[in-house]
Amino acid sequence: MLRFLRHTIDRFVIQDTSFKFLYDRDDSGEVVSLDCETTGFDPWIDDVISVAAIRIKDNRIVTHAAFTALVKPEAEMRPEAMKVHRLLHRDVESAKPMAEVLPDLLRFIGSRPILGYWIDFDMSMLDKYVLHHLGVRLPNERIEVSKLYYERKYGDAPQGTQLDLRFEAIRGDLKLPPINQHDAFEDALLAAKMYVILKDMKQRGVRIARTSGIGGVNAGEPPRPVHGF
Amino acid sequence: MPQSFDSRNPPFDRLDAAEIDQLRQALDVGYFAPGQVIIAADQPAQFFHVIIKGLVEERRDGEVDHVLEAKDSFDARALIHGKPGSAFVAAEETLCYLIPKDIVLGLTQNNPAFGAFFYSEISRKLDALAQSREGQGVESVLRARISEARLQPAVFIAADATIKEAAMAMQDSHTNALFVRDGQRVGVVTGMNLAKAVLNKAKAATTPVRDVCHFDVVAVDKDDFIIDALLLMTRHNKRRLAVRDNGELAGMLEDIGILGLFAGNSQLIPGRIDRAKSIADLETTASDIQAQVERLHRQGVKADLIAEITSDLNRRLFAKLFELTAPKSILSKGCLMIMGSEGRGEQTVRTDQDNGLLLAGPVAEEDLTAFRKLFTSALERLGFPPCPGNIMVRNPIWSMPVEDFIRQVKGWVMTPEENTPMYLAILADAIPVGRNPDLLARAKSALFDVLRGEKIHMAHFAKAIDMFAGSGGMLNALMSSVGREDAINLKKAGVFPIVHGIRSYAIEKGIADTGTLTRIEALAAQGALDGDMAKELAGAFRYLMELRLRSQLAAVKHGNPEAEADIKPSTLTTLERDLLRDALRVVKEFRELVRAHYNLRMF
Numbered sequence: 001m002l003r004f005l006r007h008t009i010d011r012f013v014i015q016d017t018s019f020k021f022l023y024d025r026d027d028s029g030e031v032v033s034l035d036c037e038t039t040g041f042d043p044w045i046d047d048v049i050s051v052a053a054i055r056i057k058d059n060r061i062v063t064h065a066a067f068t069a070l071v072k073p074e075a076e077m078r079p080e081a082m083k084v085h086r087l088l089h090r091d092v093e094s095a096k097p098m099a100e101v102l103p104d105l106l107r108f109i110g111s112r113p114i115l116g117y118w119i120d121f122d123m124s125m126l127d128k129y130v131l132h133h134l135g136v137r138l139p140n141e142r143i144e145v146s147k148l149y150y151e152r153k154y155g156d157a158p159q160g161t162q163l164d165l166r167f168e169a170i171r172g173d174l175k176l177p178p179i180n181q182h183d184a185f186e187d188a189l190l191a192a193k194m195y196v197i198l199k200d201m202k203q204r205g206v207r208i209a210r211t212s213g214i215g216g217v218n219a220g221e222p223p224r225p226v227h228g229f
Numbered sequence: 230m231p232q233s234f235d236s237r238n239p240p241f242d243r244l245d246a247a248e249i250d251q252l253r254q255a256l257d258v259g260y261f262a263p264g265q266v267i268i269a270a271d272q273p274a275q276f277f278h279v280i281i282k283g284l285v286e287e288r289r290d291g292e293v294d295h296v297l298e299a300k301d302s303f304d305a306r307a308l309i310h311g312k313p314g315s316a317f318v319a320a321e322e323t324l325c326y327l328i329p330k331d332i333v334l335g336l337t338q339n340n341p342a343f344g345a346f347f348y349s350e351i352s353r354k355l356d357a358l359a360q361s362r363e364g365q366g367v368e369s370v371l372r373a374r375i376s377e378a379r380l381q382p383a384v385f386i387a388a389d390a391t392i393k394e395a396a397m398a399m400q401d402s403h404t405n406a407l408f409v410r411d412g413q414r415v416g417v418v419t420g421m422n423l424a425k426a427v428l429n430k431a432k433a434a435t436t437p438v439r440d441v442c443h444f445d446v447v448a449v450d451k452d453d454f455i456i457d458a459l460l461l462m463t464r465h466n467k468r469r470l471a472v473r474d475n476g477e478l479a480g481m482l483e484d485i486g487i488l489g490l491f492a493g494n495s496q497l498i499p500g501r502i503d504r505a506k507s508i509a510d511l512e513t514t515a516s517d518i519q520a521q522v523e524r525l526h527r528q529g530v531k532a533d534l535i536a537e538i539t540s541d542l543n544r545r546l547f548a549k550l551f552e553l554t555a556p557k558s559i560l561s562k563g564c565l566m567i568m569g570s571e572g573r574g575e576q577t578v579r580t581d582q583d584n585g586l587l588l589a590g591p592v593a594e595e596d597l598t599a600f601r602k603l604f605t606s607a608l609e610r611l612g613f614p615p616c617p618g619n620i621m622v623r624n625p626i627w628s629m630p631v632e633d634f635i636r637q638v639k640g641w642v643m644t645p646e647e648n649t650p651m652y653l654a655i656l657a658d659a660i661p662v663g664r665n666p667d668l669l670a671r672a673k674s675a676l677f678d679v680l681r682g683e684k685i686h687m688a689h690f691a692k693a694i695d696m697f698a699g700s701g702g703m704l705n706a707l708m709s710s711v712g713r714e715d716a717i718n719l720k721k722a723g724v725f726p727i728v729h730g731i732r733s734y735a736i737e738k739g740i741a742d743t744g745t746l747t748r749i750e751a752l753a754a755q756g757a758l759d760g761d762m763a764k765e766l767a768g769a770f771r772y773l774m775e776l777r778l779r780s781q782l783a784a785v786k787h788g789n790p791e792a793e794a795d796i797k798p799s800t801l802t803t804l805e806r807d808l809l810r811d812a813l814r815v816v817k818e819f820r821e822l823v824r825a826h827y828n829l830r831m832f
Contacts (some may be wrong), residue, residue, distance in 0.1 A: 060327070061258035063231055093788035162762070175282050176324070179233045189258070190233055193281075197322050204262065 010136035019106060019134055026111040028056045031143060033115045033185045033192035037085040039073050043124040047073035049085065049092050049109045051101065051126075052184035053108055054192050056115070060202070061192045067108040068185050072096035086183045106130075113141035117167050117191045120144070146170065147189050148198040153208040161210070171192055173208060199218045234326060238279070238300050239804035248336055248343075256326040261285075261319035261729070274307040276327040283323025287315045294817070296320060299805050305347040308333060311640050311654040333586065338767050341620040346804070350761075350810040352768030353635055375458055376451040378487055379497075380472055380480035385621075388439035391687075392423050395438045399423075406469055406481055409442045415478065417469065418442035446471050446554035451479060458482055502545045508553060508607050510544060515611040518542045521707050522577050532577065532774040535748060540574035546611070547584075548662050554603045563659050564668035568620065572658040573728070574744045575774070577782035582613040583620045583655050585627035587634055587668040601628055618648065620655055631668045635675045642679045642686050650693050651678070657732055658743045662693060677736055684827075691733040691827040694820055697721035705767075716795035717809075719780060723773040724794075727766060730823040734758065745770060766819055769812035776801075776809065 007023065012110070033054045040046035053067040072095040077132060083089065107125075116122050119142050127137045147164045153173070154163055172176065174197055179186045201208070234256060236242065236249045244252065258281070261267050267285065268274045278285075279302045287295040287303065293313060297303060303317050308330055337344035384402045388397055388411035395418055399405055405420035418438050426432040426441040441658045448471040449458050458470055462484060472480045498521075501514045518539060525535045544567065569583035570576040582605070586770045605623035609615055622628045626637065638656065641649035656676060661669040680686050697718075728745050735748040738757050742748050746767055753763035776796055784793040798806055824830060 059260040059262075061260070063257050064255050064329075083701065177233065177281060183232070186231070186233060188235070191261075193258065194325055197324070198323065200262045 006099060007139045009207045016134055019103075022106065022111055022136075022139055024111045025198055026113070026141075028057075028073070028110070028112055030055050031115045031184055031195070032056070032109045033061075033188045033195065034109070034122055034126075035116055035183045035188035035191065036125050037087065037182060038125055039081050040078055041121075045120070046081075046125075047071070047075050048086055048098060048125050048142075049095075049131075050184045051105060052188040052189050053105060054185070055112070056192050056196065057109075059196050061189065061196065063189060066185065066188075067105060069105065071099045072097045072103050074098075099133065102129050102133060111140060113143050114138070115143040115145065115191060115195050116188070117170075117194075118144045145185065145194050145196065145198070148202070149173075149194065149208075151203050152206070153210060156207070157210065174198075231258070234279075235300070239807075240302075240343055240801060243342040244336065244340060248340060251692050252328060252332060252336070255329055255332045258510075259325050259327045261323045261325065263319055263321050264325075265319045266305050266316060267319060267323075267325070268304060268315075268317040270314060270455060272307070273311040274304060277305070277308050277330070277333045278303050278317070278325040279596065281324040281326060283325075284320040285323055285325075286318045286320045286396075288318055289315045289817075294814070299618070301806060302803070309337070309347050346807075348686045350765060350768065351772065351808065351815060354762045354811065355768055355772055367428055370674055371454065371456040371459070374451070375449055375453050375455060375472060375482060375529055378455065378482055380451075380482055381406060383408055383472075383478050383480045384397040386418070386438060387414070388412075388442075389437050391435045391436060392426060392432065392441065393434040396420075406483075407438075408471070408478055408481075409438050411439055411444075414444050415446060415471075416442040416444040417446050417471065417481075419469070436553040447564050448473050448478070449482065450474075455487060457500060459487065498542050499545055502542075502549050505549055505553070508550070508610060511550060511553075511611055512549070515546060519579065520544070521611060521776075526778055526782060531771065531777040533771050533776065535600060536575050536577050536774065539577050540571065543571060543576070544660070547815055550604070550607055550611070551663055554607055556596045556598055558596045559586070559588070559600050560664065561760075562589040562592055562665070563587065563663060564589075564665040565622075566627075566656075566669055568655045570658075572655075572660045572743050575728075576775075577778050578785060578793070579613050580781075582608050582615040583616050584608075584622055585620065585659075586622045586629075587631045587665075587672060588629065589631065589665060589668060591630055597628065600624075608740065618651065620652070631672055635672055638672065638676050638681050642676070642690075645689055650690060653690060654729060654732060657675050657736055662745055673741075677739060681739070682738055686734065688827040688829060690736070691823055692829055694726050694729050694733070694823050695829065697725060716792070716797045718794050719777045719796055720794035723769070723813060724777060726816050727770050727773070730819055731766070733823065733827070762819065762822070765815045769815040771814045772808055776805075 010023075023024070033056060035049045035052050036045045037050045038048050048071050050070050055062045055065070070092055072092050074097070114123065123138060123142060130136065130138055146167075149170045150163070150165060154161060167181070167187075167190070171194070174194060176190065176193055179190050181187060181190075231253060234241075234253055238245065241249065241252070259276075259278070261283070267278065270289070280297060280299050282299055285297045285301075285303065292308070297317075304315065306314055307317075310800065333347075336349050345354060381404045382402060384398060384404055385408045386398050388409050390398075395407055395698045397405055397672050407418050409416040416439075416532070422441050422443075423438075427434065432441070445465075447461055447465045447467055447541065449461060451472050451474045456731060461470060464467065468484045470482045471478055472482050474480075498517060500516055502511065502662060503518075505511045505514065522535055522539055525538070526532070547565065547567055552560065555563060557688075564587045566572075566585040567583075567588060568585065570580065571583060584604075586600075586604075601623045605615065605621045605747055617622065618626055629637075638653070641652055652677065659669055659673065680690055731745050731748050731752070734740075734757055735742070735751050738755055740748055740751045740755075742751055749758065749763050749767050749770075752758040753760055758766075777794060780796045781793045783797075784790055796809075801809065
């Protein structure tokens with residue numbers, strides 16, 4: 001309800017009317033898998049340095065027309081983050097700043113639902129820019145892949161069952177081939193693969209077996225999304 | 230754009246970086262729910278699919294023919310040839326890369342090596358594959374150990390011995406070089422050294438070898454590589470090297486011995502068979518023939534060629550053994566029959582012995598009894614396991630006067646019993662050994678006549694093609710228990726149906742050849758077999774023999790002879806699995822053809 005109100009207000013508040021399409025009714029039947037690599041974990045301080053978005057139409061992941069961009073960050077790239085995403089200063093030097101990337105990205109996404117792993121983080125990263133340029137937050141519906149997985153795997157689990165919702169754990173459980181993580185495109189593609197599988201399982205009412213005793217693969221460790229920041 | 234698309238997975242390994250990039254740009258990923266039809270039969274496909282995860286069933290006429298797994302791709306036929314054929318259905322949750330049709334078509338036109346994968350004919354695919362394997366043979370030889378080459382024995386002679394004595398020693402030991410012991414020194418003297426000393430330098434035959442030998446002996450260790458020996462020979466300009474085993478001189482390696490590793494020693498074996506004076510003499514030769522199979526295979530010689538070389542040598546071996554074991558009465562009146570796969574010339578690794586004896590007339594009972602026992606056990610001693618069906622000289626129903634035998638064969642045709650169809654099939658492939666080949670010719674023409682006399686007899690004979698029907702489904706079992714893989718029996722699923730169908734056609738058309746490939750050629754020449762079908766069958770047969778040989782060698786190596794015809798699809802590369810699928814599809818089509826031809830649905 002709060003979201004609805006905020007969207008209704010935002011719709012009139014939006015500064016650049018050429019982006020009103022964000023509030024159009026979405027009848028594309030598509031969703032967009034999104035992933036950002038960032039300079040760090042704090043949306044207020046850190047910047048996006050690469051972003052990938054892949055449309056999913058029905059059961060087809062349209063990789064051939066994906067959106068990918070490197071972004072020149074405003075914040076300094078920190079060495080520990082560089083070790084993870086392996087993008088160096090010179091890689092992003094020639095990239096466009098977010099102000100130039102954002103319009104294309106938003107047009108690519110449109111009003112489609114946005115899908116991702118720990119999608120709230122990616123969205124809050126983007127919202128920082130969107131808020132700055134348009135004066136609103138992204139109104140798109142969010143689909144959290146780990147939530148879909150949770151429903152299929154732990155939805156009927158007894159209390160106290162240890163959860164393992166790590167991206168890598170979900171990948172392994174769904175028997176998807178390993179990827180080079182922390183590459184925005186590959187991460188978005190992996191989330192998209194998880195989505196089409198989990199969505200179909202849900203439709204068919206199929207659950208994922210919980211085998212290896214309490215706690216699954218990663219007993220003892222608290223559930224903690226580890227994201228390619 | 231997905232970097233995770235595996236460009237090393239055949240056939241994509243034949244693409245260059247720019248082509249891979251073009252392909253990656255065009256890829257999509259598709260998801261298919263269990264039971265969902267990915268490509269319907271009789272419907273051209275828009276995409277070439279490469280499985281990322283999941284299982285896909287290839288179905289034909291409602292039956293599951295094959296199950297494809299991760300990294301397998303489908304379907305070249307639906308994409309390029311638009312041929313009506315199989316349907317592809319997701320067996321579980323499946324993700325595939327989708328490569329658009331026009332991208333694949335473009336790549337096949339610009340890159341012939343990639344394009345070869347999309348040929349519809351297995352025979353053409355195999356040729357393309359074979360080209361990429363050339364050169365492997367040389368490499369494997371260079372990496373062989375010196376001990377694997379045929380070494381001359383180390384024969385020593387004292388330095389005081391005369392040229393004449395040295396020549397005698399060479400003759401006795403069948404070598405042309407000797408080690409010469411001179412106190413602490415060891416030298417080498419060769420036949421050529423002796424000849425030159427006597428002929429060119431007019432030295433007396435009584436000259437001590439010390440004066441004509443040389444002491445700059447170059448030695449290698451028996452565990453060194455052949456490449457090391459070749460380098461030393463080149464560096465020191467030597468045609469012979471001394472070979473040490475634990476520091477002791479153990480033999481000599483000649484350049485011709487290395488040649489033998491490349492070409493096999495087949496040229497030496499007939500001579501050794503001819504010289505054999507006892508069964509014991511034949512034993513090493515028999516095991517050499519067998520060892521050569523493995524070596525030739527390692528060098529990349531094709532299985533049908535290996536079978537041809539091996540059969541040729543084995544026939545000489547049989548002939549010699551017959552000579553050595555048969556009494557005069559049987560030699561003069563008898564014809565040894567070599568039957569089954571050995572008769573077809575298709576045996577590489579020995580499975581069993583199928584043989585018999587036809588006689589022009591009665592011989593003394595004690596001669597026959599003794600020979601029956603001796604021949605069968607001698608063969609066993611040479612490494613031919615006894616036939617489980619007892620189709621051996623030892624068994625009186627397989628060794629008798631030809632008139633009686635013909636009567637017996639007619640009985641097998643007229644009143645079939647459990648084993649008789651197999652007897653007839655084995656006999657149809659027989660070849661003669663010994664002085665009376667006409668005896669077998671008579672028996673076989675009687676068999677052909679009686680079979681061809683009545684359609685129903687021919688049909689009864691051909692019916693055995695269905696003996697293992699149902700085992701043709703590749704990976705059927707994988708479905709029922711994912712993860713627990715069942716091996717495919719190549720003999721039952723592939724080799725036997727081709728051999729037997731072709732055998733039936735050959736008998737019907739009166740073709741006397743026994744080899745399956747020669748029969749196929751003859752049938753195609755007569756027009757009894759469609760030219761395309763003949764080519765496809767020959768290609769499929771060659772490929773199945775290749776895989777069979779591989780599984781046989783593995784079975785021998787692991788001491789697991791029951792598994793000699795089994796192959797686990799997971800041990801094959803994607804490309805090999807694809808070829809196996811093609812081969813089994815050809816087998817299935819052929820089986821249908823034979824069924825229709827002999828009206829086998831009636832049974």
